[in-house]
Amino acid sequence: MNAVVVGAGLTGLYELYRLREAGLSVQLFEAGGGVAGTWYWNRYPGCCFDSESEIYSYSFSDELLQEWSWKHHYSLQPDNERYYNYVCDRFDLWPHIRLNTEVVGADWDEATGEWTVRVGGGEQVQTRYLVLAVGILSAPARFIPAIPGAGETGSGAFQGEAYHTSNWPLEEVTVAGRKVAVIGSGSSGVQITPILAAQADQLTSFQRTPTYCAPLRNAPVSEATQQEWKSDYQGILDEAKANPRGYRYNPDPRKAMEVERGERWETYERLWQRPGFAKWMENFHDITSDPAASADYTEFVRGKIRERISSPAVAEKLVPKDHPFGAKRLPMESGYYEAFAQDNVALVDVKEDPIEAIEAGGVRTVSGFHEADLIVYATGFDSVTGGMTRIDIRGVGGQTLKEAWSEGPRGYLNLMTEGFPNMFTAVPRAFCNYPRCAELVAEWVADCIYAMEARGARSIVPTVEAEDAWQARIEALAQGLIFEKADSWFNGGNIPGKKRTFMLFPGSLPQYREAITEAAAADYDGFVVA
Ligand code: NA7
Numbered sequence: 001m002n003a004v005v006v007g008a009g010l011t012g013l014y015e016l017y018r019l020r021e022a023g024l025s026v027q028l029f030e031a032g033g034g035v036a037g038t039w040y041w042n043r044y045p046g047c048c049f050d051s052e053s054e055i056y057s058y059s060f061s062d063e064l065l066q067e068w069s070w071k072h073h074y075s076l077q078p079d080n081e082r083y084y085n086y087v088c089d090r091f092d093l094w095p096h097i098r099l100n101t102e103v104v105g106a107d108w109d110e111a112t113g114e115w116t117v118r119v120g121g122g123e124q125v126q127t128r129y130l131v132l133a134v135g136i137l138s139a140p141a142r143f144i145p146a147i148p149g150a151g152e153t154g155s156g157a158f159q160g161e162a163y164h165t166s167n168w169p170l171e172e173v174t175v176a177g178r179k180v181a182v183i184g185s186g187s188s189g190v191q192i193t194p195i196l197a198a199q200a201d202q203l204t205s206f207q208r209t210p211t212y213c214a215p216l217r218n219a220p221v222s223e224a225t226q227q228e229w230k231s232d233y234q235g236i237l238d239e240a241k242a243n244p245r246g247y248r249y250n251p252d253p254r255k256a257m258e259v260e261r262g263e264r265w266e267t268y269e270r271l272w273q274r275p276g277f278a279k280w281m282e283n284f285h286d287i288t289s290d291p292a293a294s295a296d297y298t299e300f301v302r303g304k305i306r307e308r309i310s311s312p313a314v315a316e317k318l319v320p321k322d323h324p325f326g327a328k329r330l331p332m333e334s335g336y337y338e339a340f341a342q343d344n345v346a347l348v349d350v351k352e353d354p355i356e357a358i359e360a361g362g363v364r365t366v367s368g369f370h371e372a373d374l375i376v377y378a379t380g381f382d383s384v385t386g387g388m389t390r391i392d393i394r395g396v397g398g399q400t401l402k403e404a405w406s407e408g409p410r411g412y413l414n415l416m417t418e419g420f421p422n423m424f425t426a427v428p429r430a431f432c433n434y435p436r437c438a439e440l441v442a443e444w445v446a447d448c449i450y451a452m453e454a455r456g457a458r459s460i461v462p463t464v465e466a467e468d469a470w471q472a473r474i475e476a477l478a479q480g481l482i483f484e485k486a487d488s489w490f491n492g493g494n495i496p497g498k499k500r501t502f503m504l505f506p507g508s509l510p511q512y513r514e515a516i517t518e519a520a521a522a523d524y525d526g527f528v529v530a
Contacts, residue, residue: 009037012133105392138387189378246433412462466526
């Protein structure tokens with residue numbers, strides 16, 4: 001086998017396509033029962049894109065761009081899952097995909113220059129290259145807090161149904177007439193809450209840290225817009241590829257505080273009315289970097305939250321106070337704040353009233369007991385590293401990836417790690433609209449494999465020096481960024497005991513593209529090719 005790809009999400013499927021097109025023998029293993037990665041696992045009600053659908057499209061095939069029509073501007077999970085299935089049908093990828101097959105480990109054999117990949121059930125596969133395309137927020141690395149009695153259905157103290165949002169069942173979950181507890185209020189909790197609140201008998205939201213949420217303003221795509229996209233799809237995607245963040249938003253070049261207050265707040269208001277991330281990414285360019293501008297816009301957003309909540313006491317609980325706007329990824333919502341005006345919805349601030357235990361019949365907090373038939377853990381992920389370190393990967397000398405990354409993810413270009421030859425950490429990490437980095441990474445990996453095969457190389461691995469220089473570059477770029485002001489999956493601060501370090505490449509998408517392209521063009525500078 002030339003290559004094993006782990007994960008049938010958007011990176012893994014494209015990787016498979018590229019390697020198969022080059023005539024290599026390639027096998028993709030996927031733990032889930034279907035393809036689509038994130039859009040397979042996160043099938044909870046309300047799950048959708050928060051990037052615009054047209055720029056979430058694969059760009060590699062003009063035919064695909066013409067054939068597929070997104071139904072919503074922020075496409076809904078069932079359609080997203082259909083899209084990746086369509087891609088597998090369209091490009092005949094199925095013969096290379098094994099579903100329900102978890103990769104549990106991989107061992108590097110120095111003598112043969114190959115990986116032995118271990119899959120669940122005891123089977124072993126030899127491969128020259130190992131491509132970990134497991135995603136930055138990998139479902140198997142979902143996080144359930146260590147609250148006594150906590151766990152998914154059947155595994156904790158709770159006698160009812162309990163699901164993590166990224167491990168939502170294929171079967172419909174009954175919500176009507178039930179008492180529901182939602183723990184967590186990041187993007188997933190914010191998306192699922194209003195949908196469940198509309199059906200449940202009672203919904204209690206257990207919130208630890210409120211986040212700044214902004215209206216998504218989703219809508220169906222009209223026929224005219226569909227045609228407009230299709231008349232210049234590559235032009236749209238080229239624009240996103242050239243953009244610092246992989247979107248089609250461009251920041252206002254003016255400094256916020258140099259604009260007179262009336263005009264400044266009118267600008268905020270105009271952006272707030274727009275769909276998607278415009279209120280963040282089309283804003284004044286210094287809105288999160290200049291302290292006065294950050295404080296000003298944060299106050300505007302707090303006001304937008306307050307005006308949607310009728311009870312001032314509830315509003316004060318939902319308004320973030322301990323971090324500025326932009327310090328965490330911005331959850332996009334549809335009716336989240338309005339849900340708290342419903343009689344059947346309650347909010348528990350767990351900083352004020354901590355959860356003591358999950359018990360057979362519900363959630364016990366210090367001040368009382370909250371009965372539940374259904375518990376939803378919207379509690380996030382051991383991001384970036386978790387999806388890879390949970391696999392028992394053993395490189396040169398038997399060193400595990402988990403040990404190598406105990407102080408945070410190490411590697412060169414975020415793509416390969418010293419001590420783990422021929423292993424690609426194909427987990428897109430530019431801080432941008434995900435597919436735009438995913439395609440870039442999949443192409444880089446495929447090109448590297450073709451180059452190594454063409455020269456008859458046995459192995460490629462980065463040098464320690466290249467890794468150190470890359471790490472220093474990441475740390476320098478991350479210095480002073482607003483993300484330091486909150487704990488989140490961006491910096492590992494969401495997982496107790498995880499080393500706090502910026503998990504993504506903090507520069508722009510074009511800077512990342514330039515760095516990885518240059519290293520390849522310079523005959524794989526920074527790598528040892530043997
Ligand atoms: P997030 O954004 O990591 O949110 C997880 C939420 O779970 C967040 O509100 C956490 O509160 C909460 N949490 C975590 N541990 C606990 C405990 N022990 N008690 C109560 N609440 C807890 O994950 P999502 O799935 O929502 O979103 C991930 C990404 O997916 C998102 O950024 C988009 O890119 C799509 P905290 O803030 O840590 O106090």
